[in-house]
Amino acid sequence: MATLEKIRSKSALLLIFVGAGLLAFIIGDFFTSGRSLFGTGTTIAKVDDSKVDIQEFQRRVQDASQQAQAQNQRMDQAVLQQQVLNAMIAEKLFDQEVKDLGLTVTDQELTDMMVGKNSQYVDRMVQQQLGVPDAKTAHDMAFNPTKYGMQQAQAQQLQAYWIDLEKSVERMLLQQKFQNLFTGTLVANELDAKALYDDNAATSHIIYAKKDFSTLNDDDFEVSESDINALYNKDKNRYVLAEPTRTVNYIAVNIVPSEADMLAGQKKVEDALSALNATPELQGLSDMPEFVADRHKLTQADVNRQARLKAALDSLSVGRATLVSKTGNDYNIVKLFGKGQEVANAKIDFLAVQGTKAQVDSLVAKLNSGVSFDSISASPLVAQSQKDMAVALLDPNYAPVKEIIAGRATGVYFTPDTLAEGGRIFRVSEREAPETVYDVATVTFTTEPSNATINELDAALRKYVDENKDSKSFAENAQEAGYTTFPATVSASTPMIGNLNDSHGAVAWVMDAKKGQVSPVFGDVQSGRFLAVAVNDIYDGGFVPARDAQIHALLAAQARNDKKAAKLIADYEGKAKDVAGYAKLMSVSVDTTTVNFGQYMIPGLGISESAVQGKVANAAKGALVGPMQANNAVIVLQVTDVDSEGRPYDFEENALRFNQQRGASRMMNSLDRILLGNKKVTNNINTFYK
Incomplete structure (x- = not known):
């Protein structure tokens, strides 16, 4: 009884201990499984409230991987995963839009498309993929397998194929309905077609003089942070971030043979040639597995197409071998076994x-x-x-x-x-008539980096990382250590660092790292490089900030050009009466070009000169325009002639162009971005794949 009383008196404390233990177990289980108690669960991505489940994602990745293998395509796994995820996100967006519009595919429409009067497309698909006469036969085989003597496992695979095919065809029909809906609404009216025609109908011939901003010294035009911030705030929406982003510098060290390796490789080739010439057939290579030999026959025509091979064979006697070529680390040797007349x-x-x-x-x-x-x-x-x-x-x-x-x-x-x-x-x-045929063996050898070289490259980069533990010293000391740093921008949707295959591990590290942190060394012989990354900055605020190096430099250049333009315009304005007079003031020559309101580039002036195009379009013939600021210069111009001759206005022709450039066709090409709009996308791929 005394013992029971003690237990009762301590029951509250026991409950606390047991509860704490259970909580630790639950939290530990969640963390060891890779997700927190309030984390991502099985959601690999989310678009607003629509979720992409990890299991469906993995199935789609496996399917995409098998398709790539069947087509002999070697894709970086992280790139493949991101492509699949992007496609699934686009599907979620489209599904929601179709649902909101009330678009559906009826059972009869799907039946007609699969096995009915409109099944020609599906018939061709199953003929190519399954080798059966038509879709109706494929359906019968899938769901009546005993009729065809099929095993149950085969039938299940065929049933899964059919169900996926139905889903694919249903989506295709929905896409057609969606496109038809907008093709009938986003069409050109008379005003649209005529405006598009007018934009491209008139070509103005101009004479101009321009003073390039590059002729002025940059140091004479100081740009302040307030100047940069003013330009940034004016066009801040141009710098919207779709997701949190990090800027990094990285060092990539390619695993390549050292000079000592190259000399050793050359010695191996010399030894192989000696062995080939001292022994019959290919016996000399029996203890040299690094040399790959392929014995075959070549016609004289085959040989004539390869100048180096022809020169080598012309100099060889039967039983002898020689070096044909060396390209980089690759050697090509040929040995002649015989030469005679054969029908090829x-x-x-x-x-x-x-x-x-x-x-x-x-x-x-x-x-x-x-x-x-x-x-x-x-x-x-x-x-x-x-x-x-x-x-x-x-x-x-x-x-x-x-x-x-x-x-x-x-x-x-x-x-x-x-x-x-x-x-x-x-x-x-x-x-065919007999011709000269060579019986040869081509032997290839590639000098590979030795283990010592690999270890040295790895150790040297690790030493550099250990001695430069912050992003500033990582970048500043690289050149002195014999390295080159490269900039890159990384987000959760970035499959690799700087287009380097097999570098997603570094991406995942970057997305978990702190500003200024330097990574461990990634990579191995399989990836072909060693890689280290330093996090320069983290952008979580929804916009790329003005402090971003690239944006800061662009804005600084723009602010400086604005100041140069203001000075030049003040220097020249009103001080000449024609283009020739301004050219003399500017110490430049008068030039000519043509300007069309719809063109992308003005010859002699450059691309995206919309302000110049607008001024020219509204200028009267003979009128002097400027001095005005262009993208890279201050210019003065005069319209000397307007050429309106060309194709006469045709509504049908210009309505079709409008549809392609500004209507339904243009919309469909940008559909994914339009449907995404300002929806929030959460990409959790790095939670599941490190």
Whole structure:
């Protein structure tokens, strides 16, 4: 009883201990699983309230990866992941827009598109991807597998394929409806079409004089931070940030052979050449696995197309090897085994026959008696046929065919088979004349960085990082240490640092780091480099700040140009009566050009000169305009002539141009950005993939 009383008296304290333990367990579990108690859960990205789930994302990444592999594309995994995530975000935006507009696809519309009267598109797709006659057959195979003798696992895969295909087609139909909706509303009226025509119809011929800002000394025009901030605040919306961003400097050290490695590689090549010349065949390379040999035959025409190879073979005797070329770290050696006359190419007719030996012989007799190849090919006994099939007799893959047709007369059908059932029928329809053929081995070798070199590069960069622990010293001391720093901008949606493959680990580190922090060394032999990164600044305020180095420099240049323009205009204004007079004041020559209101670049003046284009468009012929500020100069101009001749106004033509440049077609090209608008996107990819 006394013990029970003690327990009761301490029960509140026990509850506190047990509760604290449970809380520690729960919090620990959340943190060790990579997400906090109030963290991202299974949401890899969010657009306002729409979420992208990690499991669906992983499935889509796997599908995209398999497609890339099937097409022999090697993509950085982080780039692939970001592309998939961008596509899924775009889909979320589109789905919400379609829902808001009330657009749907009916069951009948989907059926017609999949297996009905409009199924031609899907039929072609399943023919290419599955090799079945049409979509109706593919559907029947998926959901009636026993009818086709299919295993359940195969049927499940086909069912999943069909369901995905239905979703894809439904989305395509929704996109068509969406596009049709806006194609019918965003159209040019008479005013739109005429305005577009007028923008491009008149071409003004001008004479001008310009004084470039570069002719004035920058040091004479001091720019203050208030000048920069005034320009920044004037156009602040140009610097909106879609997501928090960090600016970094990085050092990338390519893992390449050292000078000692190159000398060692050269010695290996010399040893390999000695061994090849001292032993028959390729026996000299038996203890040299770094050398890759490929024995094959080349025609004289093949050799003639490669000048260095031709020069090497012309100088070689049979059994000898020589160096053909060295490009960077790559060596190419050739050894000549023989040279003679051979037939390199032929054409054959071929039939695969299902039948008895007697039936095969009967078909051979009919063919040789003059019955047409096409007629025999149509026989139910013929399983496969091909006429005039090109055969490269020097290709090892065609060795069995070469052996079969060797010594056979041209134009005579024969069968090489003596089996009781089935057989093949051949005819040499064409055999080229013998030509010079070289029997050679090409041997390749690449000098790789040694382990010592790799370790030295790694150790040197680690030492530099250890000695320069803040972003300022990281950048300032790089050149003296033999390194070059490069700037980059990084956000959660950035798959790699500075377009360097396999660098997403550094991105993830940057997004967790503090301002001024320097990373550990990333990279290895597989990535081909070592990488270190320093965080210069962190932009979390929704705008790229004016202190950003690139923006600060651009704004400073603009502020300086504004001051130069003000001085030049004050110096010249009203002091001449024509362009020639202003040219004399400016110590420049008069020049000519043409200006069209719709053009992107004015020859002689540059791109995006909208102020000049506007002045010219409104200037009367003969009127003097300026001095005025252009992008990079102060100019004075005069319109000497206006050329309005050209294509006459046509509403249909200009309405079509309007649609392409400013209407529905232009909108569809920018649909993702339009639907995104000012919605907030939260990208949690670095929470899941470090």
